Amino acid sequence: MLRKDSGSISVKSKWTKTKWLLSDHVLRRFVPETKLFTRSSLNEMTDRYKMVYFKPTNGTGGSGIARILRTSPRKFRVKKDARTFEVSSASALFDQLQKIAGGRSYLLQKGIYLQACRGLPFDLRMTMQKTGGGNWVPSVMFVKLGKPNKVVTNYHQGGKLALVEQTLQRSGYTSTQIDHYKRQLKMLGIQTARRFDRHSVRFKELGLDVALDRNGRLWILEVNTRPNFNALKSLADKSLYRTIVRYGKMYGRTK
Known part of the structure; x- marks a missing residue:
């Protein structure tokens, strides 16, 4: 279940990770049954x-x-x-x-009925990474836009990446609402990182897949302990990729 990689570990079992989230009094209300x-x-x-x-x-x-x-x-x-x-x-x-x-x-x-941007369903990715000193940082957040007829929004299943502010603006959210969601995403990322640290301090990175439903509520769909970095190269704005690589260097994931 645990896979060693560059001094960090990875947990594949979605069930194990879901149980960890449910054991946290703050996070459990964000987890779909x-x-x-x-x-x-x-x-x-x-x-x-x-x-x-x-x-x-x-x-x-x-x-x-x-x-x-x-x-x-x-x-x-x-x-x-x-x-x-x-x-x-x-x-x-x-x-x-x-x-x-x-x-x-x-x-x-x-099942969570995802919010859509111009007809494309999307969810949000909040990436957490550790610094050289072992502190968790909410490094980058972005949107995964799915194809209308696909079951999932994943990049490897034909989805596209987009920026959070731009996508939420196009979906009709105000600047105040967008700031609220960004704060909530960071809170979920930090709380999840703390919870995972209770099971091992060797986690170095986490990617939270977070759904925004049609009623405006956030849900943690799952947590990846080895999130994909390369898909960020597809964005015209390369700053997110550069940020994630910079932190990755601190624990040996990237060169």
């Missing part, structure tokens, strides 16, 4: 929520994720990658998801 995939948890989650995400416990880059939509009391539509199929019972849904899982561990997470 998440359960390990079983027949009973599937019935419970699809009864409670119209949209549920089906995620591999150890997946990366948005791969292997499916979206479940309850279209009527007994019917469900599942979308994974380019494939969409419908089933007419909870039992049939479980059987189909078991095939997708292929024996691997999966999670079920309450």
